[in-house]
Amino acid sequence: MTSDDKMYISYNNIHKLCKTTASKILSAGPVDVIIAISGGGLIPSRIIRSFLKVNGKNIPIQAIGLSLYENMGSEEYEETIGKEVVRTQWLDLATLEKKIDSILGKRILIVDEVDDTRTTLHYALSELEKEIEKQQEKTGRTNEKTEFSIFVLHNKTKPKKADLPADMFAEGRYYAAEEVPDKWLCYPWDAQDIDEHTKFATEQGNI
Numbered sequence: 588m589t590s591d592d593k594m595y596i597s598y599n600n601i602h603k604l605c606k607t608t609a610s611k612i613l614s615a616g617p618v619d620v621i622i623a624i625s626g627g628g629l630i631p632s633r634i635i636r637s638f639l640k641v642n643g644k645n646i647p648i649q650a651i652g653l654s655l656y657e658n659m660g661s662e663e664y665e666e667t668i669g670k671e672v673v674r675t676q677w678l679d680l681a682t683l684e685k686k687i688d689s690i691l692g693k694r695i696l697i698v699d700e701v702d703d704t705r706t707t708l709h710y711a712l713s714e715l716e717k718e719i720e721k722q723q724e725k726t727g728r729t730n731e732k733t734e735f736s737i738f739v740l741h742n743k744t745k746p747k748k749a750d751l752p753a754d755m756f757a758e759g760r761y762y763a764a765e766e767v768p769d770k771w772l773c774y775p776w777d778a779q780d781i782d783e784h785t786k787f788a789t790e791q792g793n794i
């Protein structure tokens with residue numbers, strides 16, 4: 588039996604959430620680049636990419652690593668952003684600068700699995716926007732609009748510790764496949780026993 592304070596989510600459920608949300612994202616136009624927030628955003632990024640494909644063209648996925656500071660010691664990580672988030676991996680700028688057209692003036696989808704306190708998404712968006720501004724100034728392409736959207740599987744309905752810009756919501760650029768209560772979300776990639784996990788997810792209807 589599952590406990591009520593935990594919500595189990597199956598791989599099938601995640602696949603379906605990606606499919607449903609991809610069609611909404613695509614109805615606002617094609618996505619040029621996906622930025623996955625590692626580790627939770629990696630699997631959803633790869634799945635949703637299949638549904639965002641237009642004319643058979645694969646969308647590039649860049650990964651950035653952001654982890655909440657309280658979860659780990661900081662010494663081994665390169666850079667601390669603010670007080671609560673550590674940057675464990677960043678955009679491959681050397682490669683990007685050579686192919687700057689692949690990102691400037693494009694539609695970029697930031698992907699994570701959960702919007703909990705919103706701290707991670709707030710830092711991801713604000714740091715990425717700063718990065719784009721830097722690149723625009725460097726290349727003199729300040730008149731081009733690079734547009735960020737966000738996709739998460741689950742948004743926890745709870746008071747948030749950080750904000751996202753109001754226009755992200757007003758313009759419909761924030762996509763949460765599901766609004767969920769503030770429960771412990773059990774994702775399949777954390778499961779030690781995937782059969783038992785899937786059984787629990789099935790019992791809860793998250794299949």
Ligand SMILES: O=P(O)(O)OC[C@H]1O[C@H](OP(=O)(O)OP(=O)(O)O)[C@H](O)[C@@H]1O
Binds near residue numbers: 628
């Ligand atoms: O909305 P927030 O309160 O910021 O929480 C959400 C973040 O927390 C988890 O990451 P975590 O720091 O545990 O790292 P991980 O993805 O590597 O597990 C999750 O993957 C999100 O990125």
